[in-house]
Amino acid sequence: MSSYQQQSNLSKFFLLCLITLSSFFLFSDSTQAGNPTKYVTVHEPYTRLSGSPSGYYAFNSTPQWYSGYDNSDYLTRVFIPPGASSVDLLIRDATGNVVVARxxxxxxxxxxxxxxxVQWGYGYKLEALEGADGYVQKTGMDQLYVLKDAxxxxxxxPVDRGNWLYIKFGGGQPSWYYQIQWAVWFYPKEVNSYNYxxxxxxxxPDGSINWEKDVESVYQYHAKLKGDLDDDDDVDANDYSIFQINYKNTDSNNIANLxxxxxxxxNDYAILQKRYTGSK
Structure with a gap:
């Protein structure tokens, strides 16, 4: 093999490595693991809150979506978790785009x-976006104020209102300046509600959230209390009756296999006891 051929093959090898690495950094994103939709999650997985903050906790949009040029995703989503004290979603765009959210x-x-x-608005309360589209136009300073609520x-x-907020963005020119500024705050009083x-x-197995399985991988979130075998949002005598019927069942997918x-x-009975709430 000639020296030129060796050099050419070596160049091709390094080019292939560069493309592979570039693909990894461009497309590998832990926040999308299991996402069944075309809507891109613009924040990292949430976690359990710990400690006693002097002010508040906050989850925000990631730097990738917080700022950037030519970095716009036109279908995005954020998860609004139970226990949240307040939420705020603002999109900055300088090219005449608008938003539809639900x-x-x-x-x-x-x-x-x-x-x-359609009726255009801004700074919607969450209630207005539950079961209906909200249409958002620019309010000044290139701001699309989608959501502001406490x-x-x-x-x-409340736990039954936690869900994904879906956002369509477009209608203007291709965006050259684009920011998603998302924040969910938890004040000390609400930390216990979120952690519960x-x-x-x-x-x-311990009843806690598995972010990828329980939240990221669903289109419509439905809070399911561990041990609530009859799916009525409590763990009471009815659930104990269902447990007794299924005791010793060997099916790994059995409803009482907690x-x-x-x-x-x-072990499953111990989980049921721990989660007992009584009838609501």
Missing amino acids: QGAFPVGEPDPNNPN FFPTNGL WWDNYGSN DGRSPVDA
Whole structure:
């Protein structure tokens, strides 16, 4: 083999390595693991909160979506968790785009700034986006204020209202300047509400949240209390009756198999006891 051929092959090898590494850094994203939708999650997985903050906790959009040029995703989503004290979603865009958003489902409408048949607004309360599209136009300073709400007078957002907020962005020119500024805050009083959800509404053997399985991988989130075998949002005598019927069942998918290990046994019963709430 000639020296030229060797050099050419070596160059091809390094080029292939560069392409492979570039693909990894461009497309590997832990926040998308298991995401079944085309809507990109713009924040990292949430975690359990610990300690006693002097002010508040906050989860935010990641730097990738927080700022950047030519870095726009036109279908995005954020998860609004139970226990949240307040939420704030602002998109900055300098090219005339608009937003359609909906909580718990894909928006039906399209982001058309020339549509005269919709009511345009900004800074929506979450309630207005639950089951209906919200249409957002620029309010000044290139701001699309999608959501601004607070829940702290009632110990945070109730568990049955936690869900994905879906956002369609477009209708203007290709975006050359684009920011998603998302934040969810937890004040000290609401931390316990959030952690109760995190500790008791997941698929892990101890009842805690598995982010990828329980949240990231779902289109519409439904909070499921560990031990709630009849799916009525409590753990009471009815659930104990269902457990007794299924005791010693060896099916790993059995409804009473709470620790993920067959058969249904005393370990599952201990989880049921721990999660007992009584009838609500």
